[in-house]
Structure formats: structure tokens, C-alpha cells
Amino acid sequence: MKDRQPTSAAVPIMDAAAIQRALRRVAHEIVERNPDLCSVVLAGIPLRGVEIARRIAEFIRGSEKIEIETGIVDVAMHRDDVGARAELPIVHESKLPLPLEGRTLIIVDDVLYTGRTVRAAMDAISSFGRPARIQLAALIDRGHRELPIRADYVGKNLPSAATEKVRVRLEQTDGEPDAVWLFKE
Amino acid sequence: MKARWTRKDLLGLRELSVDEINFILETADAFKQVGTREIKKVPALRGKTLVNFFVEPSTRTRTSFELAASRLSADVINISAGTSSLTKGETLKDTAKVLEANHADIIVLRHSSAGAPQFLAQRLKSSIINAGDGAHEHPTQGLLDLYTIREKREKIDDLNVVIVGDILFSRVARSNIFGLTKLGARVTLVGPSTLVPREFEKLGVEISHKIDNVLPDADVVNLLRIQHERQRKEYFPGIGEYTALFGLTKERAKLLKPDCLIMHPGPINRGVEIDSEVADGLQSVVLDQVTNGLAVRMAILYLCGGIAT
Numbered sequence: 001m002k003d004r005q006p007t008s009a010a011v012p013i014m015d016a017a018a019i020q021r022a023l024r025r026v027a028h029e030i031v032e033r034n035p036d037l038c039s040v041v042l043a044g045i046p047l048r049g050v051e052i053a054r055r056i057a058e059f060i061r062g063s064e065k066i067e068i069e070t071g072i073v074d075v076a077m078h079r080d081d082v083g084a085r086a087e088l089p090i091v092h093e094s095k096l097p098l099p100l101e102g103r104t105l106i107i108v109d110d111v112l113y114t115g116r117t118v119r120a121a122m123d124a125i126s127s128f129g130r131p132a133r134i135q136l137a138a139l140i141d142r143g144h145r146e147l148p149i150r151a152d153y154v155g156k157n158l159p160s161a162a163t164e165k166v167r168v169r170l171e172q173t174d175g176e177p178d179a180v181w182l183f184k185e
Numbered sequence: 186m187k188a189r190w191t192r193k194d195l196l197g198l199r200e201l202s203v204d205e206i207n208f209i210l211e212t213a214d215a216f217k218q219v220g221t222r223e224i225k226k227v228p229a230l231r232g233k234t235l236v237n238f239f240v241e242p243s244t245r246t247r248t249s250f251e252l253a254a255s256r257l258s259a260d261v262i263n264i265s266a267g268t269s270s271l272t273k274g275e276t277l278k279d280t281a282k283v284l285e286a287n288h289a290d291i292i293v294l295r296h297s298s299a300g301a302p303q304f305l306a307q308r309l310k311s312s313i314i315n316a317g318d319g320a321h322e323h324p325t326q327g328l329l330d331l332y333t334i335r336e337k338r339e340k341i342d343d344l345n346v347v348i349v350g351d352i353l354f355s356r357v358a359r360s361n362i363f364g365l366t367k368l369g370a371r372v373t374l375v376g377p378s379t380l381v382p383r384e385f386e387k388l389g390v391e392i393s394h395k396i397d398n399v400l401p402d403a404d405v406v407n408l409l410r411i412q413h414e415r416q417r418k419e420y421f422p423g424i425g426e427y428t429a430l431f432g433l434t435k436e437r438a439k440l441l442k443p444d445c446l447i448m449h450p451g452p453i454n455r456g457v458e459i460d461s462e463v464a465d466g467l468q469s470v471v472l473d474q475v476t477n478g479l480a481v482r483m484a485i486l487y488l489c490g491g492i493a494t
Contacts, residue, residue, distance in 0.1 A: 077216075127219075127222045127223065127227065
């Protein structure tokens with residue numbers, strides 16, 4: 001993937017500063033919506049969701065002086081298309097603070113698209129326990145949902161065609177400057 | 186970033202690359218975590234059918250595969266030699282073809298003939314997992330041993346691993362030798378010269394017939410079961426003599442470094458290859474091997490059974 005540099009068909013959507021601003025706003029919205037901040041867990045979906053969750057937690061620590069717990073929820077073994085895709089998703093270890101009972105768990109991912117990954121994440125979470133509520137945060141919502149799922153917090157709404165591709169790059173996970181690109185096919 | 190998995194079958198560790206072995210071990214980390222969840226079942230192989238086809242008796246390996254498959258939501262059917270049509274004279278290939286016609290996605294095969302899994306893998310679309318073929322390989326046992334060493338010592342490279350016992354007839358030994366040498370461990374085989382022939386040096390290992398000389402430097406001691414049912418007199422002096430010369434007795438265990446791991450693939454012959462107190466002692470990781478076996482087998486079934494065919 002790394003070798004695929006943005007080409008002339010790539011449209012820049014967000015730069016590092018825009019991503020920064022969007023995540024700071026998402027962090028504020030999370031604070032607003034959840035008076036009981038101590039019960040919040042930010043659960044990132046590997047790889048970039050984990051990094052985004054870490055950044056949101058940092059913003060909340062900065063503004064509210066509260067340490068938000070983070071976790072990792074891997075969806076590979078909960079997907080419904082194993083055996084149907086040419087490439088098998090790599091499984092990562094999930095790590096969630098237990099018990100989940102009584103907590104507000106916020107699933108964090110980079111791009112919200114069909115909603116199937118989020119469904120798999122909710123399935124994975126329920127095998128750890130029963131959180132009081134589950135919310136969803138995504139850096140990009142590009143539409144085209146195939147399941148009745150919507151995000152509670154969105155960094156940027158990006159209307160896109162199904163033939164287009166959205167690519168998120170983050171310093172920590174990709175070794176490239178923070179950016180969001182839209183690829184026209 | 187890493188080697189992607191492309192194999193439908195797991196036949197042995199000999200043909201796997203270092204990257205592939207590491208990829209399996211990392212995948213097993215994720216599946217080991219599943220065992221700590223409140224609900225220890227994931228839908229990864231929902232709708233797939235796994236057949237445990239054991240032409241040779243086995244309890245622990247078959248149970249481990251069955252549990253692994255159940256935790257991945259696959260349907261499991263068990264067939265053993267006594268209940269299969271092999272006793273009516275059907276060939277292995279015909280029996281397997283029937284299984285495939287019944288839409289078996291994964292066949293876990295244990296067979297007394299070396300190469301039987303490969304024979305099926307070349308002829309069937311189903312994934313074939315070798316659960317032990319003759320004296321050839323037992324790859325999931327080799328992998329779970331690697332996993333346990335890596336977990337406890339946080340590396341494999343540069344460790345001194347001593348494998349004691351009936352090497353000649355042991356598929357566990359062969360899978361361990363291939364895996365350990367690929368990952369950079371130094372392997373020493375110990376046992377009577379009849380059961381540890383010089384030939385094995387070709388595999389890049391050292392050979393010793395004096396256990397007391399190698400124990401002080403060992404980071405891992407893996408004791409193989411003395412297989413009474415397979416031993417013939419010309420290879421094997423006698424149980425008492427074997428224990429005297431090669432058994433890990435309480436006294437011998439004092440030669441070991443305090444952090445040396447003691448491993449055994451089971452079932453243990455207490456008082457033969459290992460004293461009871463040593464098998465249950467602090468250095469023993471025998472039960473960790475069992476737990477890790479489940480995670481490693483889940484990883485293998487996920488990888489081989491999950492690829493698009």
C-alpha cells in the first residue's frame with residue numbers, strides 16, 4: 001500500500017491541520033454528550049482507528065484534565081466475509097478495559113463506509129461484556145451504508161461515489177504526513 | 186508489511202518460511218486473547234465444516250482441534266479409524282473424496298503414514314491440516330511449542346533448546362527441529378544412539394548421548410514421550426535403564442538454570458522420561474502448552490480455512 005503515492009487523480013480532502021481541527025471538535029462533542037466522562041472508553045479499530053482514539057483522548061486530557069481510557073477492538077475474526085475476499089484480514093489482539101458493564105464505549109474508526117466493520121465491532125464488543133451504551137466516531141463519513149448504522153461523531157462528511165476510494169494517512173501508522181485523499185477511478 | 190497467508194493447507198513446518206511462522210504466531214496472539222473473553226466464541230468460520238479425520242488414536246490433539254473449531258463457529262464432525270469405512274477396505278482417497286463431496290471445508294488428518302496429508306492436499310479442494318503423519322511431522326505441536334517458548338522467553342533466536350528422547354520415531358521432534366532452527370535457536374538432541382542417529386546432524390542440530398553434559402546450558406528442555414506402543418526391543422534398552430540414563434529426575438533437574446523451561450507434548454509417562462515432581466514443578470510449562478495449542482490451532486484454522494478458494 002505504501003508504494004502507492006497519490007497520483008494526479010487524487011484530490012486532497014484534508015491536511016494535517018484540518019484533521020487536527022476535526023478531531024479536536026469531535027473530542028469537544030464527546031465531552032458535551034457524555035457528562036459522566038469517566039465512564040467513557042474509546043475503542044479504536046486497528047490500525048488507524050487506534051491512533052485516532054489516542055489523539056481524541058489526548059485532546060480530552062488537554063481540555064478537561066481527565067484521563068480517558070482507550071482500547072483496541074479488532075474486527076477481523078468477526079467479519080461476515082471471511083472466505084469471500086481475496087485477502088484475509090490480519091487479526092490483531094483486542095484489548096478493552098474490563099468489565100464493560102455501566103460504561104459508554106465509543107467505537108473509533110478512520111472511515112465509515114458500508115457499516116459492516118462497525119457491525120463486526122459491536123459483535124466483538126458484546127463478547128467482552130455489556131456496555132451501558134455504544135457510540136460511534138469516525139474521521140470521515142463517506143456514505144453508502146449497507147446496514148442501519150450511523151455515526152454519533154463525524155470529523156468530516158465526504159459525499160463520494162462508490163467507485164471512488166478514500167485514503168487516510170497518519171504519521172504514526174503510515175509514516176507519511178497526516179492527510180485524507182479522494183481517488184477518482 | 187508482513188507476508189500474507191496464501192496456503193490452504195498446513196502440511197509441515199519444513200516448507201514454511203520464517204515470515205510465515207512468525208505470522209502464524211502473531212495471529213495466535215489475537216486468538217489467545219479470545220480465550221480471556223466472557224464469550225469465547227467468534228464467528229470467523231461460521232458456515233464452514235471441519236472434519237476431524239483421525240486414522241490413528243488421539244485424544245488431546247483431536248479435542249484441541251474440535252475446541253478450536255467450535256470457538257471459530259465451524260461445524261465439527263469426528264471420524265476415527267474404527268468408525269470409518271477404511272475398516273471396510275475403502276482407500277484413504279475415496280474416503281476423503283466422500284468427505285469433500287459432503288462439503289467438508291477443512292479436513293484435519295492424523296495418519297500413520299508419512300505423507301498422507303500431502304497426498305490428500307494435492308487431490309482435494311478442501312484445506313488439509315496435518316495433525317501428525319507417521320514419524321514425519323506434527324506441525325501444530327511444533328507451532329505451539331514455538332509459541333510457548335516465545336511467550337515465556339520473549340524470543341526464540343539464540344536460545345539453547347534440548348530435545349530428549351525417541352527422536353527417530355518422533356514427528357514432534359522433526360516439526361520442532363524445523364521450526365526452532367528456522368527461528369535461530371540452537372537445538373541439541375539427546376537420547377540413546379539407536380534413537381538419535383547421527384543422520385540428524387544434517388538438519389543443523391547437535392547430538393549428544395549424555396544428558397548431564399547439556400542440561401546446565403539449556404534454556405528449554407523438551408522431553409518427548411517414550412512411545413511404548415511403537416518401541417521395538419532392538420532400539421530400546423528398557424524403561425528402567427532409559428530413566429537412569431536420560432530421564433529428567435529430581436536430581437538431574439538441579440543441573441538446570443532456574444529459568445529453564447521444561448516442556449512435554451504429553452501424555453506424560455510419570456517416572457519414565459520425567460519425575461512427577463519435576464513435571465508439576467515451577468519450571469514446567471506443560472499446561473501452558475495445552476492452552477497455547479488451542480490458540481495456535483484457531484490461528485491455523487482461521488488462516489487455512491479462511492482464504493478464498
